[in-house]
Amino acid sequence: MGGYVPHHRLQRGDIRGVLGKGGGKGTRSVASYDEDTTTMAVEAGRLALRGAPDAAPDRLWFATSAPAYLDKTNATAVHAALRLDTGTLAMDAGGAVRSGVGALRSALDSNGTTLVVSADLRSGRPSSAEETSGGDGASAALVGEGDVIAEYLGGASVTDEFTERWRGPADRHTRSWEDRFGESVYPDLGRQAWEAALKAASLEADAVAKVAIHSQNARAAGRMAKSLGGIQVVDDLSATVGNTATAHVGLLVAAMVEAAEPGEVLALVSLVDGADVLLFRATEAVSGAAVRAVAEQVAGAADLPYATFLAWRGEIELEPPNRPEPGRPSTAVAHRTKGWKFAFEGSKDRESGALHLPPARVSFTNQHQDDMDPAPMADVQATIATFTVDRLAYSPSPPIVFAILDFDGGGRFPCELTDTTADAVRIGDKVEMTFRRLGTTDGIHNYFWKARLLPKGDD
Amino acid sequence: MGSHGIKDQVAIIGMGCTRFGERWDTGTDDMLIEASNEAYESAGITPDDVDAYWLGTAMSGTSGMDLAGPLKLVDKPVSLVQNFCATGSEALRQACYAVAAGAYDVAMAIGVEKVKDGGYQGLSGAAKIPTDGTGRTLTAAAMFSMVLPAYAKRYGVDQDELRMVVAKIAEKNHYNGARNERAQFRRETSAESICAMPAVAGQLSVFDCAGVADGSAAAIVCRAEDARNYTDKPLYVKGLGFVAGTKSGNLDPAYDYTTFPEAARAAADAYAQAGITDPRSQLAMAEVHDCFTPTELVLMEDLGFAERGMAWKEVLAGTFDLGGDLPVNPDGGLKSFGHPVGASGLRMHFENWLQLRGEAPDERRITTADRGLGLVHNLGGYPGEMLSFVSILGTELG
Numbered sequence: 054m055g056g057y058v059p060h061h062r063l064q065r066g067d068i069r070g071v072l073g074k075g076g077g078k079g080t081r082s083v084a085s086y087d088e089d090t091t092t093m094a095v096e097a098g099r100l101a102l103r104g105a106p107d108a109a110p111d112r113l114w115f116a117t118s119a120p121a122y123l124d125k126t127n128a129t130a131v132h133a134a135l136r137l138d139t140g141t142l143a144m145d146a147g148g149a150v151r152s153g154v155g156a157l158r159s160a161l162d163s164n165g166t167t168l169v170v171s172a173d174l175r176s177g178r179p180s181s182a183e184e185t186s187g188g189d190g191a192s193a194a195l196v197g198e199g200d201v202i203a204e205y206l207g208g209a210s211v212t213d214e215f216t217e218r219w220r221g222p223a224d225r226h227t228r229s230w231e232d233r234f235g236e237s238v239y240p241d242l243g244r245q246a247w248e249a250a251l252k253a254a255s256l257e258a259d260a261v262a263k264v265a266i267h268s269q270n271a272r273a274a275g276r277m278a279k280s281l282g283g284i285q286v287v288d289d290l291s292a293t294v295g296n297t298a299t300a301h302v303g304l305l306v307a308a309m310v311e312a313a314e315p316g317e318v319l320a321l322v323s324l325v326d327g328a329d330v331l332l333f334r335a336t337e338a339v340s341g342a343a344v345r346a347v348a349e350q351v352a353g354a355a356d357l358p359y360a361t362f363l364a365w366r367g368e369i370e371l372e373p374p375n376r377p378e379p380g381r382p383s384t385a386v387a388h389r390t391k392g393w394k395f396a397f398e399g400s401k402d403r404e405s406g407a408l409h410l411p412p413a414r415v416s417f418t419n420q421h422q423d424d425m426d427p428a429p430m431a432d433v434q435a436t437i438a439t440f441t442v443d444r445l446a447y448s449p450s451p452p453i454v455f456a457i458l459d460f461d462g463g464g465r466f467p468c469e470l471t472d473t474t475a476d477a478v479r480i481g482d483k484v485e486m487t488f489r490r491l492g493t494t495d496g497i498h499n500y501f502w503k504a505r506l507l508p509k510g511d512d
Numbered sequence: 513m514g515s516h517g518i519k520d521q522v523a524i525i526g527m528g529c530t531r532f533g534e535r536w537d538t539g540t541d542d543m544l545i546e547a548s549n550e551a552y553e554s555a556g557i558t559p560d561d562v563d564a565y566w567l568g569t570a571m572s573g574t575s576g577m578d579l580a581g582p583l584k585l586v587d588k589p590v591s592l593v594q595n596f597c598a599t600g601s602e603a604l605r606q607a608c609y610a611v612a613a614g615a616y617d618v619a620m621a622i623g624v625e626k627v628k629d630g631g632y633q634g635l636s637g638a639a640k641i642p643t644d645g646t647g648r649t650l651t652a653a654a655m656f657s658m659v660l661p662a663y664a665k666r667y668g669v670d671q672d673e674l675r676m677v678v679a680k681i682a683e684k685n686h687y688n689g690a691r692n693e694r695a696q697f698r699r700e701t702s703a704e705s706i707c708a709m710p711a712v713a714g715q716l717s718v719f720d721c722a723g724v725a726d727g728s729a730a731a732i733v734c735r736a737e738d739a740r741n742y743t744d745k746p747l748y749v750k751g752l753g754f755v756a757g758t759k760s761g762n763l764d765p766a767y768d769y770t771t772f773p774e775a776a777r778a779a780a781d782a783y784a785q786a787g788i789t790d791p792r793s794q795l796a797m798a799e800v801h802d803c804f805t806p807t808e809l810v811l812m813e814d815l816g817f818a819e820r821g822m823a824w825k826e827v828l829a830g831t832f833d834l835g836g837d838l839p840v841n842p843d844g845g846l847k848s849f850g851h852p853v854g855a856s857g858l859r860m861h862f863e864n865w866l867q868l869r870g871e872a873p874d875e876r877r878i879t880t881a882d883r884g885l886g887l888v889h890n891l892g893g894y895p896g897e898m899l900s901f902v903s904i905l906g907t908e909l910g
Contacts, residue, residue: 375633382645390644409763411646417760439661439769441714443654445633455650457658457762457769465765467648467896480661491645499645 054202055100055193056307056347057093057172058294059084060472060505061357065185071359075180081295083357084189086365086450087471087489090117090172091127092500093191095134095488097303098170101193102135103344103432104202108195111165113143116152118299119174120145121490121498123222130500131170133395134488136429150218150269153299154323157194157306158331161205166197173298176366178226186271187227188295192303202342203310203319203333207254211246212327213238218269225367232270235324239273240280242328247281250320250330261332262317263287265305268324269296277322284320287312293351302329304347310335311343345508353508355472365450376447381494392427397486397502399464400425408464428464430486434507435460437482442475449492454478458504471503483507515753517785518612520909523739523746524731526555529862532727532849533696540572540626541582543728547855548583548622551730555742559583562732563616565590568603568623569854579622595756596892597803599623600729600857601901605752607733617738622730623859625852633724652803653721655894657714659806662769667821675715677824678805679703682719684833685802685841689848691876696725696850720805725850729858731865736909745869750885750904753782761896772807774900775891776814783816786904788885791816792838796883797867799860801891802845812840815889815902839878842867857890857901864888864905884908 061083068076084093094115102108113135115128128143137143146152153171160167175187196205217235220227243266251258263285268274271291278286287309290301297304302323309319313335323329363369382394392398393411400412402425407418410430415422440456454470456478470478471489484504491499528550530543538546544567552558565588567579576590595602600623607619660678664671683703689695701719709717739746757774761767779791788794798815802808812823817838818831826832832840843849843863846856864886866872884907891900 375631376651377630377632379645379649380640380643383642386642387644390646394644394646407763417758417763438765439658441654441657442711443650444712445651445653446649448649453650453654455654459765463765465763465767467650467762469650480665491649501646 054195054303054307054310055097055104055344056304056350057097057100057191058082058347058350059088059093059189060355061085062354063357063359063362067359068180068185072180075185077185079292080354081185082188082190082297083362083365084174085472087491087503089121089490089498090119090174090191091121091130092488092490093189094131094170094172094193097172097191097193098131098135098168099432100344101168101195104342105195108166108197110137110141110168110195112167113137113141114146114156114160114167114169115144116146116156116169116171116299117173118148118150120147130395133391136396136398149326150298151325151327154302154325154329157302158208158210158329160194160196161208161331166195169194169196169303171300171303173300175295175298176226179363179368181226183227183229186269186291186296188290188297190294190297190300190304192300192307194303194306200338201336202339203335206256206318206332206334207250208329208331209246209249209253210327210329211242211249213242232272235270236272236276239268239270239324239328240276243277243322243324244280246328246330247322250332254332256318256332258282258284260318261320263309263313264320264322265289265309266322266324267301267305269298270324273324277324290351308347310339311346311348313339315339349508374445374447374451376445378447379492379494379499381497382499394501396429397431399428399430401428406463408460410464410466430460430464431502433460433462435484435504437478437480437484438465439480440470440478456484456504458484468504470505472505477506515781515785517751518608519750519785519787520736520748521612522608522733522749523736524733524749524861524865524905525739525742525746526551526557526732527730527862527865528554529694529729529859530727531694532725532852532859534628535726536628538726540624543626543726544579544582544622544624547624547728547730548620551620551732555732557618557732557742559585562588562618562620564588564607564610564619566603566606566619566621567592568594568599568621568857569625570594570596570599572624572626572854596899597801597851597853598857598890598892598899598901599854600859601888601890601903602857604731604858604861605754605901608749608752611733611735618732618734620730620732621858622728623854623857624728625854626726627724627852628726651713652894653713653716656804656807657716658769659810659895660715663806663809666768666770669824674824676703676707677827678720678809679706680827681802681805681808682706682847685845685847688834688842688876689844691873692844692848695844695848696723697848716804722803722846723850725852727849727852727855727859729855729862731858731861745907747865747868747905747907748909750906751782751785753778753780753785753902754900756899757893757897759897767896769895770810772810772814772891772895772898772900774898775811775889775902778900778902779815779889782902782904786906788904791887794883795838795885795887796880797839797842797864797878798887798889799843799845799863800840800889802841802847803851808840811889815887834876835879839880842872842876842878857888860888860890861903861905868905868907
């Protein structure tokens with residue numbers, strides 16, 4: 054499992070401070086200006102695969118309600134960034150929030166190995182409850198047989214039709230019906246699915262140790278929790294991360310699994326356009342399996358001013374630097390350099406071991422031609438040799454913090470840093486690579502890698 | 513194999529240089545006409561007397577017809593050359609070799625750039641080659657700003673002191689430029705005021721960066737033995753060094769941003785061609801590529817004007833001031849002229865033309881001209897991936 058929570062948090066109280074209305078208590082997560090659902094899905098997928106380095110997924114399913122592209126499959130970029138085999142089916146399950154839990158349940162019911170990634174960016178009109186309660190994030194579950202960390206015991210789904218939350222294809226913001234409606238219909242749907250799932254798993258309710266409840270309707274979640282009697286309801290992250298919609302089911306399962314004791318039965322209840330319940334039992338392999346625990350990411354955050362949040366979401370448009378915007382990336386060039394652009398794969402001179410980023414045919418150390426091996430570098434850490442701050446260059450969110458990176462084991466790459474500020478960076482700091490969207494021109498997103506400071510204790 | 517040079521085979525016999533600046537009322541064609549007219553007049557010839565032309569422009573033209581058209585050069589071979597910020601020097605280099613080869617009797621190198629029509633800050637109009645979008649979008653200022661912390665660390669210099677040292681370089685160049693009617697910026701500026709300005713890239717302020725200007729400059733060359741048919745005071749080409757880097761500095765963890773190896777190698781070749789063994793004492797002056805203040809600091813060492821790690825002390829000692837041991841950028845440099853990419857290299861040669869021939873105005877005339885040798889250093893690119901040009905010019909044969 055992998056859960057990805059972006060670096061930035063919006064203090065909900067700041068909304069009222071700026072607009073005089075809206076807001077609330079706690080925080081919500083905010084994707085950086087250079088993140089979208091595809092890049093966050095890559096980050097979650099990397100974490101999941103790092104926990105199972107030998108896995109070779111047969112399928113990659115990517116669920117989101119905020120796809121970076123329509124028509125074009127978004128999962129293919131995730132597939133490329135994760136260096137999955139070309140024989141792996143990569144497809145989107147897009148549009149609706151329920152596609153997250155739907156993809157996960159379908160994978161659990163399928164043969165072979167499926168990597169299910171889901172990601173979401175949640176916005177509402179400024180000051181709305183939707184803006185306040187939403188969150189950004191991603192999750193990934195590697196579903197298959199063998200040495201699993203959580204065994205799937207069974208599940209059930211109940212489907213119903215009503216218009217409780219909706220957004221047209223061209224709308225930027227979600228709208229919702231009076232929340233008392235959801236409060237009245239969801240708990241019954243949830244109970245039906247709950248009973249059916251227990252039956253499918255041949256379990257009694259008192260066998261369940263913990264339950265996570267996902268609902269964008271907080272009142273419905275509260276009622277559902279009450280109806281389950283004494284079962285421990287885990288933190289649904291609404292006070293810290295917010296509801297990450299399509300990604301939230303995976304995020305809650307990841308958080309629940311990383312905190313589970315071996316043998317515990319864990320339940321997930323998702324209340325979206327019906328109800329879905331999944332039951333798992335944590336295995337002996339669960340201990341220490343989380344590569345970067347959700348709880349760790351929830352804790353290691355940085356506050357973002359509300360005005361910056363509004364700018365990043367396009368709610369207000371700031372004056373850009375007076376520099377030309379970058380041109381659109383060429384599809385033909387990007388296809389030729391796919392390994393570099395999407396997977397951060399360089400080349401290594403077989404004789405001298407010199408690393409070339411980007412990959413080169415002729416070595417700078419000995420001029421040997423075509424005597425290199427591929428060098429995947431996305432998961433290699435680096436040290437900042439020196440850095441600078443560029444207040445003149447074009448950036449969707451200036452200034453650019455830029456560093457010369459020397460990679461562990463050799464190799465250098467000058468690289469933009471992200472999720473940081475100029476005064477937080479020091480020569481000698483350790484960084485890791487992260488997949489980001491550099492910009493968008495003519496509707497074409499330019500994906501590439503940046504570096505971010507390693508969370509304390511991860512080096 | 514070998515780099516043999518063309519020492520004393522070719523001479524500059526005429527030059528022209530426009531005023532550099534925000535020439536809102538003047539187009540590319542106008543500046544080409546202005547610079548070439550001055551060069552023709554200086555050599556005492558007409559356009560017809562020039563057998564071949566090399567036009568240097570990085571972003572203001574795409575073919576030789578961008579010169580042949582406005583000047584109406586009938587039936588002449590006109591080449592367009594482009595080599596980043598060393599474009600103007602590259603045009604001169606090609607013209608010199610064509611004459612040395614005996615292909616032409618007289619050739620003109622002319623550089624031009626019309627930068628201010630773009631509407632953006634800084635240099636922008638570089639060719640849009642389709643890419644995969646993974647290239648750096650950092651400004652040159654930010655790339656060169658990385659020299660300062662690296663130099664401070666390597667030589668144990670206090671960062672704030674080093675910051676003041678490079679501001680002194682700007683102060684010197686503005687002092688010189690204030691005495692040059694062709695310069696864009698003609699006001700003296702103190703190092704203290706530059707240090708007090710907000711940083712735009714690393715520690716650098718706007719006044720650590722070359723400005724953006726329009727301009728054009730031209731040189732006419734002929735075989736050395738014919739030079740005195742045109743002028744009593746020709747400048748002989750003693751050496752032309754040029755290195756295009758392999759863009760490896762940013763791949764190689766051994767590179768530390770305190771030196772520009774391409775500049776050092778180009779200088780070594782030019783010195784060998786010209787027979788220079790001690791540039792610090794043999795040269796009367798140098799025009800170097802001060803695109804950013806740390807660039808000039810490092811160049812003082814790469815060109816052999818100061819020992820490694822000592823340039824900052826020499827700057828403070830005034831070695832490179834107008835009245836110093838070795839005046840550097842007596843015309844004010846890129847700092848005062850701005851940087852019309854295609855023109856800058858030839859503008860640097862123009863200052864050698866004035867100073868070595870004793871024609872610079874009194875208020876900025878160097879006192880070392882009797883050494884008879886001058887240097888031009890012109891670079892393009894960034895630390896770690898750079899091309900570099902060095903020429904040596906002299907007033908006497910032999």
